[in-house]
Amino acid sequence: MLSVLKNSVVSEANLHQAELRQRELDFYVGNFWIWGGTTVILAGFALAQLTREIPKGTPLLLELAYLASTAVCLSLDLCIVTWTVLVCTWGPGSALRGPNGMKSFHETLALLKEEQLSIYNAFVVSIVAYFSSSCCLLWELEPLLRGRLEEAEAEVLEESRMGRRALQRQQRQYQAREREVELVAEESVELQRLGQQHLEEAEQRIAVTKEQLQKAREDKMAERQRFERQLEKLKSELSEQRQLTEAIEKEKSHVELGGSRQSQEHTSKIRNLRSMSKQLSFQLEASEQRIESLESTSESHVNNLASSEAAAQQHRELLEERAQAAESWGQEPGQAPAERGGAAPAAAPGARGTPQEEPRASGGGSGLQLEADACRGTAGGRDPGHGRSSGGARTLRAPRRGGAAGGPRDTRLHRGVQGGGGIGAGERGDPRQ
8 A cells, every 4th residue: 555655656746747847848849939930030131131232332341241240140040940940849759759758858858958058149149140230231331321311401402492492483473463462552542543633623624614604694694684775775766766757747748838948858857767767677686686696605505514514424423433443453463464554544535525525615705705796796786788877887787596506586585585584576576667
């Protein structure tokens, strides 16, 4: 029984020892696999560096150091990969199927422990060789990298220079646009000022025309009243002459045999009275014609004033529209610069009216002068169409004019009667009676 217990205890101790040794074997095998995988990656990097072309002009010592370190790194990596593969393949098999049992197991673990140290040292040396190769590569590529860096700096400087030029160009464009906007604003202000000046000139011209028309109306009314007084005087003289003629006729009927001298005197008196009556009738007709001509002249002045007022109103509206268009154009810059400058030359001639309207608007003085001359001719008792008067002076007949209010004679007289200063059809009478 004791031997059995002894054997069981020894067997359990051997089993525990075998489990510990198995864990130790797994530890070593895991380390070897890790080193092998890492060295494979490192060998790939070393092979890439070894196939890289060395730049021309590299120093010989630097080139040799680079190639040596790269070759050492690659060779050590290959050795480590080979060793780890062999160890990981042979170790578990030898420990499991060794000829001496647990003794073979212990020998295998001792060998793995020794190989672990050598493989670790080779791994460290390969890493150091790879780092030295990388440093040599950086040293070799330093001129190339510096050239690329200089090229990149040159490109950056060129781009910055071009950007600065573009920025300056845009700034000049913005300044030019600002100047254009300022010029457009100044032009709009100038156009508005010119429009206001033309409007003021038109208003002044209208005021002057109104004053001239008012003066012409007053002069016409004064002349009309004077002609009416003269007409009344002529009518009274004509009635006196008629009465005198009737008295002479009566006297002639009473005196049948008054003698040759007395009959000649009466005959000469009758002739003189007849010539005076004819002259008075002619003067009456001339006065009526003068009144008609004055009425037609006043109506033409009224029509001219109305047309000038309408033209001034149209020019005022046109100038206001142009001023508003200039203000709105100066506040909005997409518009095109070619359309903005075409409004200035059209404002000046439009505000002065047409050439036909200026003489009508400012020609009141000439019309008044003609009326005054006509009045002086009538007052002088001249009439070139009907011979001389008894005093030896000619009477001037006023010409018939159509004018703006031209029409039949009865229509003018009827209009004059409605105005309060004319002569009706019943007031004229027949000068030949």
